[in-house]
Every structure is written in C-alpha cells, then in structure tokens.
Amino acid sequence: MTTKLFGAKVPRVEDDRLLRGNGRYADDLMPGALESAVLRSPHAHARIVHIDVDAVLDCEGVHAVYTYEDLTGPMAAPLPLLIPHPALTHGRTQYALAKDEVNYVGEAIAFVVADDRYLAEDAIGKIKVDYEFLPPVVGIDNARKAERLVHDDVPGNIGARLEQNVGDAPAAIAAAPHRLELDLVIERSASTPMEGRAVVSRWDPDQARLQVWSSTQTSTGVRAAVAAQLGLDLGQVDVITPDVGGGFGVKINHPWPEELLVPLAAIALGRPVRFTEDRREHFISSAHERQQVQHIEVGFDDDGRLLGLDVEFWHDHGAYTPYGLIVPIITSTQLLGPYKPDNYRVVFESLYTNTVIVTPYRGAGRPQGVYAMERTMDAIAAYLKKDRTEIRATNFIQPDEFPYDHQLVFQDGRPLVYDSGDYPALLEKIKALVGWDEFEQFRTEMAAEGRRVGLGLACYVEGTGVGPYEGAHVQIETSGNVKVATGLTSQGQGHQTVFAQLVADVLGCSFEDIEIVTGDTRRMPYAVGTFASRAAVMSGSAIHLAATRAREKALRIAADALEADAADLEIVDGIVSVKGTTGPTISLGTLAVLSNPLRYAFDEVSKAATQFSVGRPEKPPVAEDDEPGLEGRDFYSPERSTFASGMHAVIVETDPDTAEIKILKYAVVHDCGHLINPMIVEGQIHGGVAQGVGGALYERMVYDESGQLLNASFMDFLMPYVTEVPESIDIDHLETPSPLNPLGIKGAGEAGVIPSAAVFAAAIEDAEGFPITTMPISPSELFELRRRHSVVEPTHAVVELVETTTPEEDSP
Amino acid sequence: MSEELHEVRLVVNGATYDVTVPGRRLLSDALRHDLRLTGTHVGCEHGVCGSCTVLVDGTPMRSCLMLAVSAVDAEITTVEGLALADGSLSPVQQAFKDCHGLQCGFCTPGFLTTITAGIRDNPQPTREEAREMIAGNLCRCTGYQNIVKAVERAAELTSAPRRSSSVETPPGEHL
Numbered sequence: 001m002t003t004k005l006f007g008a009k010v011p012r013v014e015d016d017r018l019l020r021g022n023g024r025y026a027d028d029l030m031p032g033a034l035e036s037a038v039l040r041s042p043h044a045h046a047r048i049v050h051i052d053v054d055a056v057l058d059c060e061g062v063h064a065v066y067t068y069e070d071l072t073g074p075m076a077a078p079l080p081l082l083i084p085h086p087a088l089t090h091g092r093t094q095y096a097l098a099k100d101e102v103n104y105v106g107e108a109i110a111f112v113v114a115d116d117r118y119l120a121e122d123a124i125g126k127i128k129v130d131y132e133f134l135p136p137v138v139g140i141d142n143a144r145k146a147e148r149l150v151h152d153d154v155p156g157n158i159g160a161r162l163e164q165n166v167g168d169a170p171a172a173i174a175a176a177p178h179r180l181e182l183d184l185v186i187e188r189s190a191s192t193p194m195e196g197r198a199v200v201s202r203w204d205p206d207q208a209r210l211q212v213w214s215s216t217q218t219s220t221g222v223r224a225a226v227a228a229q230l231g232l233d234l235g236q237v238d239v240i241t242p243d244v245g246g247g248f249g250v251k252i253n254h255p256w257p258e259e260l261l262v263p264l265a266a267i268a269l270g271r272p273v274r275f276t277e278d279r280r281e282h283f284i285s286s287a288h289e290r291q292q293v294q295h296i297e298v299g300f301d302d303d304g305r306l307l308g309l310d311v312e313f314w315h316d317h318g319a320y321t322p323y324g325l326i327v328p329i330i331t332s333t334q335l336l337g338p339y340k341p342d343n344y345r346v347v348f349e350s351l352y353t354n355t356v357i358v359t360p361y362r363g364a365g366r367p368q369g370v371y372a373m374e375r376t377m378d379a380i381a382a383y384l385k386k387d388r389t390e391i392r393a394t395n396f397i398q399p400d401e402f403p404y405d406h407q408l409v410f411q412d413g414r415p416l417v418y419d420s421g422d423y424p425a426l427l428e429k430i431k432a433l434v435g436w437d438e439f440e441q442f443r444t445e446m447a448a449e450g451r452r453v454g455l456g457l458a459c460y461v462e463g464t465g466v467g468p469y470e471g472a473h474v475q476i477e478t479s480g481n482v483k484v485a486t487g488l489t490s491q492g493q494g495h496q497t498v499f500a501q502l503v504a505d506v507l508g509c510s511f512e513d514i515e516i517v518t519g520d521t522r523r524m525p526y527a528v529g530t531f532a533s534r535a536a537v538m539s540g541s542a543i544h545l546a547a548t549r550a551r552e553k554a555l556r557i558a559a560d561a562l563e564a565d566a567a568d569l570e571i572v573d574g575i576v577s578v579k580g581t582t583g584p585t586i587s588l589g590t591l592a593v594l595s596n597p598l599r600y601a602f603d604e605v606s607k608a609a610t611q612f613s614v615g616r617p618e619k620p621p622v623a624e625d626d627e628p629g630l631e632g633r634d635f636y637s638p639e640r641s642t643f644a645s646g647m648h649a650v651i652v653e654t655d656p657d658t659a660e661i662k663i664l665k666y667a668v669v670h671d672c673g674h675l676i677n678p679m680i681v682e683g684q685i686h687g688g689v690a691q692g693v694g695g696a697l698y699e700r701m702v703y704d705e706s707g708q709l710l711n712a713s714f715m716d717f718l719m720p721y722v723t724e725v726p727e728s729i730d731i732d733h734l735e736t737p738s739p740l741n742p743l744g745i746k747g748a749g750e751a752g753v754i755p756s757a758a759v760f761a762a763a764i765e766d767a768e769g770f771p772i773t774t775m776p777i778s779p780s781e782l783f784e785l786r787r788r789h790s791v792v793e794p795t796h797a798v799v800e801l802v803e804t805t806t807p808e809e810d811s812p
Numbered sequence: 813m814s815e816e817l818h819e820v821r822l823v824v825n826g827a828t829y830d831v832t833v834p835g836r837r838l839l840s841d842a843l844r845h846d847l848r849l850t851g852t853h854v855g856c857e858h859g860v861c862g863s864c865t866v867l868v869d870g871t872p873m874r875s876c877l878m879l880a881v882s883a884v885d886a887e888i889t890t891v892e893g894l895a896l897a898d899g900s901l902s903p904v905q906q907a908f909k910d911c912h913g914l915q916c917g918f919c920t921p922g923f924l925t926t927i928t929a930g931i932r933d934n935p936q937p938t939r940e941e942a943r944e945m946i947a948g949n950l951c952r953c954t955g956y957q958n959i960v961k962a963v964e965r966a967a968e969l970t971s972a973p974r975r976s977s978s979v980e981t982p983p984g985e986h987l
Contacts, residue, residue, distance in 0.1 A: 011909060018917030019905040021851020021891035025918065028850035060814055116845075118836065194855045194863055194918040194952050245853070245918025246952050279856040492916025492953050679912050683954060687915065690955030714860035714950065722956040723947050727939070729957060752955075 005501035005511060006743075009679035012497045023243040026198035026215045026276070033200055033272035034063055036262065037120035039110035039127050040285055041102035044136035044354040044707020045150070048100055048109070048129060055126040056112060061119040063269055065127070066111040066261060068099040074229045075260065082221075082253070083324030087162040088350070090154040091321045094357075096229075096257040101134075103150060103319035104356045105707055106284030108257045113265045113273055136354035136707040140293045140314050143351040150319060150352035159321050160350040164332065166407045167343030172308030176299025180379050184294040185774040186368050186757055188316070188701035189694070190287065191361045192719060193491070195245020196277035197286060199259050201266040212239045212263055217252040217489050218529030219519040225255035226263055234525075241519030247491035248691070249360040250287050252531040253323055283712035288701050289327060289361035291316040292368045296376050304380045304391035306341035311372060315350045316358060323359040325350055329411045330463075335369030336406060337461050338423040338645060339377075339395040344408075354707045360531060362691060366462060366754045371775065374458040374758035378765065388457060388762075389427060389436060396423040410641065411532075412466045418643040420736045421461065426647050426669050429732050430457065434649035434667040446653070453653045453664065454767025458755035461645045464672075464747025465537025465740075469637035471526045472539060472546035474503065476554065476630040478605060480574050480589030482507060482514045484547075486539040487527020489519030493749060494680040495535060499543050501676055502743070506547035507554075508571030509588055526635070533644065533747025536676060541636035541741040549632030554591045557630070561586050561594060588630070595630040597621035642738040644746035646670040648689075648755045652763040659783040661697055661764060666726040671734040673746040681748045682731055688752015689729050694720045695753065696760035696776050818881050824849065825893030833880045840864045842880035843890060851891040851921050855950065862949030865922035866890050872926045891921035894928060903969035904928050904962070913962035915953035923949050923959060931966050939964070 017023060056065045068076070078093040098109045110127050114120035135148045142148070143157040150157055173179055199214040210232060216222050216239075223239035226232070244251065258275040266273040277286070294313040300306055315328040332346040377395075381388040397404045399422045406416040431437065439455045446453045472486045484503055490496070500514040517523050518539075519530075528538070551571070558576040559566040562584055570579045577585040593609045601607040608614065615621050622628055651665040668685055675681050698718035702710045711717045718724075737744030761772040764782065770789040774781075815834040822829045824847060831846045838857075843849045843866070852875055855863035859877040866875045867889035894902045901909065904927045914920040923946060930937070930945040937945060942963035943956075951959065 012912065014917070015909045015914060016901070018914060018920055019891075019901060019908055019924065020895055021849070021921055023851070023917050025850075025853070027854075028844070031845070031848060117841075118834070192952060194861065194916070194950065195853070243918075244916065245855075246916045248952065279858065279861075492914075492918075494915070683912050683915060683958060686955035686957040687953045688955075691952070713858055714856045715858065719950055719952070721947050721950060722943050722960065725955055725957075727943070727960075729955070 005504050006676055007674065008501070008677065010497055010501055010511070010677055012494050013500060014494060014496050025195055025243045025245055026200055026213050027274070029213055029242060030200045030202065030272045030274065033274040034113050034115065034269065035117040035120055036111060036113045036265065036273060036275045037117060037124045038108045038258065038281070039124045040281065041098065041105055041107040041109055043102060043131055043133060044105050044138065045134040046102050046131035047134060048098060048102065049132050050130040051110065052128040053110065055128070056123045059119070059123050059126065061115040062112060062123045064113040064265055065123065066097060066265070067109065068095060068097045071096060073231055075264065079255065079322060080225060081324065082322055083326055085160070085325045088160040088321060088325055090159045091324070092151055092154065093322050094320045096260050104354055105709060106281070106356055108285070111261045113269065117276070138353055138355060138703050138705055138707050140291065140316050140351060143316065143353050144314060150354055154352060157352040158349050159317060159352055160325050161347065162325065162329070162332070163345070163347040164408050165345045169308040169310040169343040169345035172343035173297055173299035173310055176307040177301050178383065179297065179299045180383060182296045182375060182379055183773060184296070184372060184375055186290055186292050186371055187776060188288045188291040189361065189699040190289065190701060191248035191250035193246025193248055193250065196279065196282040197251065197256055197258065198276040199262045200272060200274040201263040202272040203267040203270065205270060208236060210237045210263055210267065212237065213242050214239060214259055215244045215251060216241055216254060217247045217491065217531055218254060219489055219521050220487055220525065220527040221254050221529055222259055223521045226260060229255065229260050230263060230267070239521045241489040244489065244491040247530065248362040249289070249364060249531065251491070252529055253287055253359040279714065280712050283717065284709050285356060287357045287359040288318070289358050290368060290695065291358070292331065294372045296372055298376050298380065300380055302384070303394050304384050304386060305394050306339060308343040309341040311335060311346045313348045313372070315348055316353050316355070317350045318353060318355045318357040320357050321350070322357060326411050327358060327360055327365040330365030331369040333408050333410050333416050334366045334461065334463060335373050337370060337373050338397055338421070338459050339373065340397050340404070355703055362688065362750050363753045364532065364750070366460065366750070367695065367757050370458055370460045370755050371758045371761065374755070375761060375773070378762050389431060392459060393424060393427055399424065410463060412641060414640045417640060418461065419738050419740050421643060421645045421671060422734060422736050423459070423645065426645060426671060426734055429669040429734060430647040430649050430667060433669060433730050433732050434651065434665060436649070450656065451653060452656055452767050453651060454763040454765065455649065455651050456759045456762030456766060457647065457649045458758035458762060459647045460754045461643050462533065462747070462751055462754060463641040464533035464644050465638065466532045466534055466641045467637055468528060469635050470528060470538035470542045471524055471633070471635040472542040473524055474543070474546045474550045474632045476550055476588050476592045478589050478592045480509070480513060480587055482509055484514060484543060485517045485520065485523035486543055487519065487521070487524035488530045488535055488539050491530065493535060493684070494677065498536060498676045498680060499540065502540055502544050503547045506544060506551055507588065509574040513574065533749040533751070535749070536745055537642060537741055537747050538636055540676065540743060540745060542634055544742055545634035545636060546632040549634055550630060553595065553632065554588055554630055557591045557594050558586050592630040596628040636741065638740050640740070642673070642740045642746045644672045644748065644751060646751050648759045650759050650763045652760065652767060654764060654767045654782065659779040659786065661779060661782065663693070663726045665730070667730040668752070669732045669734060670751055671736050672748040672751070673738045674735055674744045675733065676745065684748050685731055685752040686729055688750065690720055690725045692753040692756025693725055694718070696756045698724060698776065700776055820881055820884055822847070822880065822883055822888065823886070824888045825890060831880070835879065835881055837880045838876055839878040839880045839883050840875040843875060849890050849892050853918050853921055855919060860950070861919065862926065863919045863922040865925045865949070867925050867929055870929060872929050889925065891924055894924055902928065904931065904966040907962040907966035907969055911958045911962040911965050913954065913958045919949060919951045923951070927963055927966060931970050935970055936967055937963060
C-alpha cells in the first residue's frame with residue numbers, strides 16, 4: 001500500500017549527493033573555463049575621467065579586457081529596471097560597466113578574462129582610472145537633506161514617493177482619545193549566502209546557441225535578460241541553475257553585470273568563461289536591505305483599539321533601483337500584520353544614497369513593517385498600562401472576517417486581501433509556548449538573584465505565493481520512472497523532496513522513481529522564480545495539477561486496456577488495477593508505452609505499441625484531442641497571494657554590568673496552512689530565526705561618511721555562529737488551510753526572520769524599562785542607552801502627541 | 813615573465829596527485845580546480861567561514877589559508893574521502909542525513925570534516941561540547957539546530973557503527 005507522503009517528514013533526496021561532495025555549484029562546472037575578475041570602484045561617488053587599460057593588454061594569460069567603451073547595442077544601455085511602478089518617477093539603473101560615473105563603492109568598471117582568477121586579478125591591478133571625486137550621499141538623513149545629489153537629475157534624491165490611504169487617518173488620530181508618536185530606525189543587513197554569485201557560460205558556434213549556468217533565483221529571468229541584452233533570440237539561450245549555495249533574496253535580482261559580461265566574453269572568445277564572486281565583492285557589490293527611518297502617529301481608545309494609524313517612512317534603496325519599489329511597498333502594506341486599524345495612511349519616500357543597491361533580503365520589507373507596528377502596539381500597552389497581548393487581541397482580525405480586504409494595493413499590484421488565518425488561536429499558542437502568564441513570577445525569581453530578564457512578543461502576517469504563475473511538466477517514461485520539471489529554482493529548500501512527495505501522492509508511484517528538475521529553461525521555459533515564499537505554493541500547486549493530468553491520462557489508457565471504467569481504477573506502487581479486485585493489472589510504464597503509438601519498436605516492451613499490435617482501424621492512432629506520450633503539463637496562477645501568519649516570543653537576559661544580551665528562550669508559532677514536510681518547514685524556521693538573531697543583535701553594514709563599507713568581511717560583519725543562536729527553538733504549528741490553492745498550503749520560507757527586530761526590541765525594552773527604537777542593538781549601544789537613561793529622567797522616545805486634551809476629555 | 817611553477821605531489825584521500833602550480837596557488841584552488849575535487853567549497857577566502865575545511869594529517873585546516881606547495885608530504889582528507897570503504901556514508905555524513913543537518917549544502921563539507929575530527933578526538937561529546945565543536949564554522953541556512961543534533965547523532969553512530977548507518981530510512985517514516 002502506498003503511504004500518503006503529504007505531511008510526512010520524508011528525508012531529503014538531495015542529501016546523499018551533497019554529503020559526498022558531489023554537489024555541483026557554478027564554480028564546480030566546466031573545468032578549464034577561462035576565469036574573470038572585475039575592477040570595482042573604490043570610490044562612492046566619482047566621475048570617471050579616463051580609463052587606461054594599456055598595461056593589461058600585454059599581460060600573459062589575459063584574453064580580454066572590457067570597459068564601457070567596448071559595449072555596443074543593448075549592452076551599452078542601462079541594465080533593465082525589472083519592476084517599473086508609476087510612483088517610481090525617477091528610477092535609475094547602472095550600466096553593466098560604469099559609464100562616466102560611479103555611484104557606490106563596488107560598482108563594476110572593467111572586466112578582465114584570463115587563464116585563471118589569479119592572473120585576472122593581477123591584470124585588474126594594472127588598470128589605471130582617473131577619477132574626479134564627487135561628494136557622496138550616505139545615510140537616510142543626508143539623502144533627505146539633499147544638500148548633495150546622488151544623480152544630478154534626481155531632485156531631493158527621491159526616487160519615488162508613494163502614499164496609500166484607507167479612510168482618513170490624520171482626522172481619526174486628531175479625534176482619538178489617546179495619541180502617541182514614535183520615531184524608529186532600522187539598519188542595513190544582507191542575505192549573505194555562503195556561496196556568493198557565480199556564473200559560467202559556453203557558446204556553441206556549431207549550433208549558435210548559448211548556455212549559461214548561474215547561481216540565481218530565477219533562471220527564466222536571467223535567460224530573458226541575457227537574450228535581450230546580447231541581441232539573441234530567446235530560443236538560442238539556455239539558462240540552467242546548478243546547485244545554489246543559498247540565496248535569501250540577493251540572487252533574485254538580475255541580471256547582475258557579470259551575468260551579461262560572462263556570456264558576452266564567452267561568445268567573443270569562443271571559449272567557456274566563468275565569474276565567481278569573492279566574499280569582499282559580495283559585501284560591496286551585491287545587494288543589501290532593511291535600512292529605514294520611520295515616523296508613526298497613532299490614535300486609539302481606552303481599550304487600545306487602533307482608530308487611526310499614520311506612518312511615514314524613508315527607505316534607503318542605495319544607488320540604483322533595479323528592483324523597483326517592492327521592498328518599501330511590502331513594508332507599507334504588510335506593516336498592518338494581523339490588525340485592522342479603522343483608518344490608515346502610509347507614505348514613503350524611496351531615497352538614493354551612494355551605497356550598494358537594496359533589493360529583497362529574506363523578509364523583504366516585512367521585518368521593518370512588523371517592527372513599526374509591533375513597537376507601536378507595545379507603546380500603546382505601556383501607555384495604557386495594559387498587558388501587551390491584550391492590546392494585540394483587541395485589534396486582531398477575527399477568524400470569521402476572512403477574506404479580509406485591507407483596501408490597499410499589495411506588492412503584486414493586486415488588492416491586499418487576506419485569505420485565511422486564526423490570530424486569536426496563534427496568540428493562545430504563543431502564550432502557552434513561551435510561558436507568558438508565568439513570566440512575571442520568573443522575572444521576580446531572577447531579580448532575586450540579581451538577574452535582569454525581559455519578554456517580547458511580535459506578530460506578523462506574510463503574503464506568500466505571489467504570482468504571476470509557475471508551471472510544471474510531468475512525464476511518465478516507459479520505464480515507469482517519472483520526470484518532473486518546474487521552472488523556479490532551488491537554493492537548499494528541499495524542493496526535490498517535497499515536490500516528489502506531491503507527485504507520488506497523485507500518481508501512486510514510488511517516491512524513488514521520481515526525479516524533480518528545477519530552474520532549467522530547457523525543461524520548463526515558463527517560470528518566474530524563487531522569492532516571496534512562493535515555491536511550495538506556486539510550483540507545488542502547478543506540479544499537483546500537472547501530475548493530476550498525467551494521472552487522468554494514465555487512467556484513461558488503462559481503462560481502455562483493462563476494459564474497465566476509469567472511475568473504478570486505482571494506482572498503487574505504480575500499478576493500475578480495478579479497485580477491490582484481483583483481476584488484470586497494468587503498470588504506469590506500460591501505459592507510457594501504449595500512450596505513444598509507434599511504427600518502430602526499440603525494445604521488447606515497446607513492441608506492444610507498434611502498428612500491428614494496437615489501435616483500431618476506424619480511429620486515428622492519436623485522437624484529435626489527444627497527443628502522444630504519458631505527460632501532464634499545467635500552470636498555477638492564483639488570483640492573489642495567500643497569507644501565512646505567526647508570532648514569535650523571546651525571553652532575554654541582559655547583563656547588569658556588561659549589557660550583554662543573552663537569549664533564554666525562543667518560541668515560534670507558525671501558520672503556513674498544511675505542511676508538506678514538517679521537517680523541512682522547521683528547518684526553514686530555524687534558519688530564519690538565526691538570521692533574525694543576527695539582524696537584531698549582531699549584523700549591520702557599516703558605511704562611513706565617505707561611503708566606504710567598513711566591515712566587508714566575515715571578520716567584521718558578525719554573522720552568527722552556533723554560539724550566538726539559541727540552544728533550542730520551540731516551535732508549534734497551526735494549520736489554517738488556504739482556500740486559494742488545491743493543497744491548502746501557504747509559504748514558509750521567510751517567516752523565521754520577519755518578526756526578529758521587533759521581538760528583540762520588545763524583550764530588551766521589557767528588561768530595561770526604557771524604549772528601544774533603533775535596531776540592531778549591540779551591548780555597547782545598550783550600555784550607552786542605560787547611561788543616558790540613568791542621567792536624564794527616562795523620557796520616552798515614544799512621545800505623546802497631545803498630553804491631556806482629548807475630544808472626550810476623559811484621558812487617564 | 814611568467815610565474816615560477818612548482819611541481820608538487822599531493823596525497824589526497826589516499827591517492828597521489830602530481831600537479832604543477834605557482835607558489836601562490838591556494839590549497840583550496842588546487843584541490844578544486846587542479847585535482848577537480850570540487851566538494852571542498854570556498855565561502856570567504858579569509859579563513860572565517862570554515863566551508864573549505866579539510867583534514868591535514870587528521871587536523872582540520874582551512875584550505876583557503878594554506879598554499880598548495882605547503883601541503884606537500886601531508887595526508888589530506890576532503891569531503892570526497894569521508895565515505896566508508898564500502899561506499900556507504902560515514903557516521904557523520906549519515907547523521908547529517910538523519911537529522912536534516914543541511915539545506916543548501918555549501919557549508920556542509922567543512923562541517924563534515926570538522927566533526928569527523930571532533931568525534932574522533934571526543935567520541936562522546938556533551939551538548940555543550942557538540943556546540944563548541946562546530947563553533948568555528950558558519951552556516952546561513954540551518955540556524956545550526958540540526959547540525960548540533962547531527963554531532964550527537966554522529967557520536968551515537970560512531971559508537972555503534974554497524975547498527976543503523978547502513979539502514980536507509982524509508983520515505984514517509986517520521987524522523
């Protein structure tokens with residue numbers, strides 16, 4: 001009997017290969033390929049007066065050197081602006097190689113191809129560039145002041161300003177019994193996968209065909225961009241995603257300059273060419289995220305019910321805007337979380353600075369939104385002297401209110417409508433899991449020992465599975481093996497395992513007989529990519545649909561062969577039989593043979609499909625509405641996103657002397673609908689929480705005033721080791737199925753990192769008794785805050801807008 | 813004015829390789845690109861992340877901080893050399909599989925070599941010692957939770973090597 005695999009902790013099929021060192025990452029491919037290096041700007045803002053590459057031309061082992069002057073046609077145009085938006089009135093993208101001006105340290109200026117990377121780097125060192133220095137703009141404050149401009153033709157350094165309104169928030173706040181305002185800051189971090197970017201390409205002159213292997217989150221995106229920029233037909237370009245050593249968002253942006261320059265050189269030189277980014281390059285020239293300054297005004301009643309919420313924030317998008325406004329749009333919409341303010345206004349400015357570009361990093365604007373909302377909730381609770389969970393519960397969207405329409409436009413251009421959820425149930429679970437009601441006693445006990453502890457809570461809702469679509473192709477071979485292709489890519493999420501679970505359940509075949517291919521445009525040319533926690537929802541649904549089509553066809557052929565009704569058939573272990581009988585059976589492999597009428601047999605089995613064996617003389621061998629082969633192909637394109645949710649709680653201990661912050665307990669409750677493989681979902685949560693710990697307590701990108709990134713190495717950028725993460729993470733699940741897809745699933749990839757800044761700020765604030773308004777926070781910063789709050793009477797950075805006079809004049 | 817080249821004999825996973833390399837060629841590059849043993853991964857090239865860790869005469873070393881010419885006369889073990897003689901996964905490799913100790917797999921070879929040496933030196937690590945054992949390697953995917961479990965599982969499998977390391981967990985079986 002075939003066991004249902006959906007919901008089971010099936011071990012990963014990926015592991016054996018990776019554990020033996022047989023993974024194939026981009027830098028492992030194509031032995032003998034020429035290697036390359038990029039000359040990057042050492043200056044944050046400068047005009048390029050002259051580039052002298054003469055010294056490179058005679059270098060032994062150097063095959064080519066490119067500067068902007070060598071680029072022609074579409075390659076000489078700015079890189080694509082991937083996601084245009086009407087509010088992005090001043091979108092700018094860089095050139096593959098800088099033209100006239102550089103706008104961040106790390107911007108590509110010249111590209112050298114040599115026998116190996118050592119020689120390419122030697123050559124890079126010999127290129128002379130004359131710069132005319134321009135004053136850099138670093139940090140949101142300087143960008144807003146606009147005393148200097150990043151781009152001469154972008155007034156105020158403002159790339160975009162976007163406002164959305166539901167009701168009249170300013171009026172509602174003015175009329176509210178109580179009002180508060182908060183000013184919050186969140187700094188930069190980055191995806192920082194263990195494998196940086198890498199691309200290798202080969203041009204086949206015999207077929208006039210280009211092949212590109214890229215460590216990307218979107219092979220179809222790279223393919224379209226390469227074809228467009230190099231002037232090739234799409235059909236001439238294959239993009240294949242090999243094993244990818246982590247993505248976390250940074251590899252969804254494309255095309256990176258090297259993804260174009262490598263194929264360009266491969267065609268020109270007629271030899272395979274590779275680029276593999278080193279760690280310093282990844283820090284300075286791959287994307288960052290998170291940096292925002294936020295101003296929040298809120299009006300509420302005596303119960304803490306939100307009457308009006310008015311949020312203004314400033315988003316640092318770096319020197320260019322290839323990924324449009326996705327990150328700040330997500331902040332501005334997902335900020336609302338599980339709550340329903342009656343009136344909401346949000347306005348943001350997306351600002352240019354002379355720093356590396358900002359594109360989505362796991363969470364993609366949500367951590368900032370959750371930080372704004374949850375800090376506000378905590379401030380309201382503190383003001384009303386009420387329990388923090390009570391204030392939240394008062395404002396929850398209730399289970400009977402779904403679908404819930406926020407009347408806003410989400411990141412996919414569609415209405416922000418939550419499909420399902422149960423936030424009160426999540427709150428009960430997190431309170432139980434972290435010991436919310438017992439905490440005050442714990443605090444007292446710890447205080448008796450001279451120890452200081454704090455408890456924090458943060459809630460989030462995450463739009464997952466955004467469109468437009470994904471597709472899948474399922475083919476049953478005559479051997480009975482099942483080949484499945486979907487176009488989005490994998491970076492360690494275990495797609496080959498979970499997708500095979502789905503196929504095995506539908507086809508009733510053996511799990512081991514299924515092979516899943518992702519991110520290969522030769523196998524599935526229609527796809528979008530892996531981001532926004534969308535792989536399980538989008539490709540999972542598409543695979544389910546495609547497998548269902550293949551099953552229907554198999555049963556149709558089997559019904560004919562077994563002279564039975566298709567509705568009476570079942571498939572168990574790859575064998576079709578009539579339910580409840582011991583009569584004749586037929587295997588999926590044989591059905592695959594029969595599905596393809598043959599003139600020529602190629603082996604013993606295939607004789608069964610030849611012209612004197614099958615078919616009826618009065619019918620065409622392939623029916624008019626049919627096609628040969630036992631295959632199913634389908635696409636899943638939902639009306640809108642499905643919304644996962646969850647809550648994190650953390651207990652921290654802050655050292656009274658050193659201000660060191662220690663995690664005593666970390667609890668997660670999570671609702672991503674039905675779980676395909678709980679082991680993999682929990683692994684995603686573990687990783688997200690660790691990234692969140694890094695982002696809240698350790699990691700930040702430190703730019704100095706001249707735009708130099710001061711900590712561009714793992715020595716100085718403090719990515720957590722095991723010693724920095726909690727010894728255990730307590731996890732509980734709630735399963736509220738999504739009505740939007742056939743499997744009732746929601747995305748899970750990003751959730752672990754989303755509430756981190758908020759939950760740690762809350763816990764540290766609870767331990768210390770003064771507001772935490774800037775994240776991340778280091779022990780020395782906490783120490784300094786203590787010093788400041790001990791000299792001055794504790795002043796809330798949270799300020800009451802109007803102290804006493806309220807319309808009802810009944811303030812406490 | 814080409815670079816001076818050195819003929820170097822490297823002994824890796826019990827096999828002998830003769831390569832000709834410049835003095836500056838990193839051991840990691842020689843392993844990966846000259847010997848085509850690409851299981852050793854390079855994550856930072858400054859000795860912090862631990863992805864490129866190999867065993868040099870049994871001791872975990874960062875192959876990005878060693879020159880190929882300095883590895884002469886040493887016995888080097890890479891991830892490709894960890895599996896048992898019969899081809900089955902070593903206890904450490906099996907433990908990673910049992911415990912979902914890897915996601916993207918890029919940092920994994922460095923953890924496997926490090927833990928292989930760690931378990932050899934301390935076959936019964938406590939939870940704290942298990943954490944300490946991997947405290948010099950970076951992973952961005954797993955949050956280390958299941959890697960710590962894998963260290964403990966590897967210790968179990970090592971002390972009873974014939975018990976379960978060769979038994980495949982069937983799909984669908986709950987871990």
